[in-house]
Amino acid sequence: MDKVLEKIINESVGLIWEIAKKFYGIDKADLYQAGVLGIIKAYYNYRNDESTKFSTYAYKYIYGEMYLVANSKSIKVSKDILKLVKMIEHGRNLLAQKLLHTPSNKELAAFLEIPEEKIEQALMYASSVLSIDNDTEDERSLHETIAYEEAITQDDKMLLNESMNTLSPLEKDIITSRYYEDLTQSETARKLGITQVMVSRYESKSLAKMREFMYM
Numbered sequence: 001m002d003k004v005l006e007k008i009i010n011e012s013v014g015l016i017w018e019i020a021k022k023f024y025g026i027d028k029a030d031l032y033q034a035g036v037l038g039i040i041k042a043y044y045n046y047r048n049d050e051s052t053k054f055s056t057y058a059y060k061y062i063y064g065e066m067y068l069v070a071n072s073k074s075i076k077v078s079k080d081i082l083k084l085v086k087m088i089e090h091g092r093n094l095l096a097q098k099l100l101h102t103p104s105n106k107e108l109a110a111f112l113e114i115p116e117e118k119i120e121q122a123l124m125y126a127s128s129v130l131s132i133d134n135d136t137e138d139e140r141s142l143h144e145t146i147a148y149e150e151a152i153t154q155d156d157k158m159l160l161n162e163s164m165n166t167l168s169p170l171e172k173d174i175i176t177s178r179y180y181e182d183l184t185q186s187e188t189a190r191k192l193g194i195t196q197v198m199v200s201r202y203e204s205k206s207l208a209k210m211r212e213f214m215y216m
Contacts (some may be wrong), residue, residue: 005043008054012039012062015055017064026070034069038062084122087211088112094204163210165170171206174199 016035020028042058091112095103109116164172170192177188178199185203189196 005040008043009036009039012055012058015058016062019023019066022063023066023070026066031066034065035062038065041065041181058115063121084118088114088119088122089206090211094207097200098204119151160210164214166209166213167206171202171209172195174202175206175210178203 014036016032019035020031020069023031024031038061039058042054042061045061046054046057048054057181060214088108092103092108095111099107105116105119108114109119112119162177167175173192174188177191178185183191185196185199189199192199
């Protein structure tokens with residue numbers, strides 16, 4: 001084996017095990033071997049242009065190889081990852097409304113106060129494993145939970161109601177109008193006698209409060 005490659009593999013052991021923790025119910029030795037294969041593939045494809053660290057570049061290769069192994073054995077992804085992906089997707093939608101364009105990962109990282117690298121990793125999970133629109137009953141996005149309250153469990157309803165109690169009266173009115181009465185931001189503004197900008201700002205703030213209460 002190339003001595004440089006061997007050195008990189010040895011230096012990447014910690015990264016391999018860190019990624020392996022994202023999976024459970026899979027033999028760790030199998031995941032480690034897949035991780036080493038990912039390192040090797042990354043090594044032969046990496047171009048050192050100084051814009052991307054090797055560890056960041058190799059991450060997708062390591063995860064990809066582990067995914068192939070795990071997928072053949074009924075992969076299970078931790079609920080923490082699922083919640084993070086949902087939070088990122090939700091944050092992207094909120095920020096897009098605010099900025100009037102699709103936010104970059106850098107803008108999203110600042111908005112959510114999450115490292116940009118963590119967002120990139122989570123989005124990689126979303127593209128290869130998770131489906132935001134195909135969730136289990138207890139892992140709905142906040143938007144879906146609110147919009148389809150009649151279809152959720154009693155425990156979910158209780159949690160949703162408790163999260164609403166974290167809001168001020170105006171915030172409650174805005175969330176009720178937007179998600180229970182299905183009004184647009186303009187319609188909500190006219191109903192409550194405030195500006196659309198205020199509706200947008202308070203809606204974002206309110207959903208963030210509810211998300212933190214329900215998912216953190």
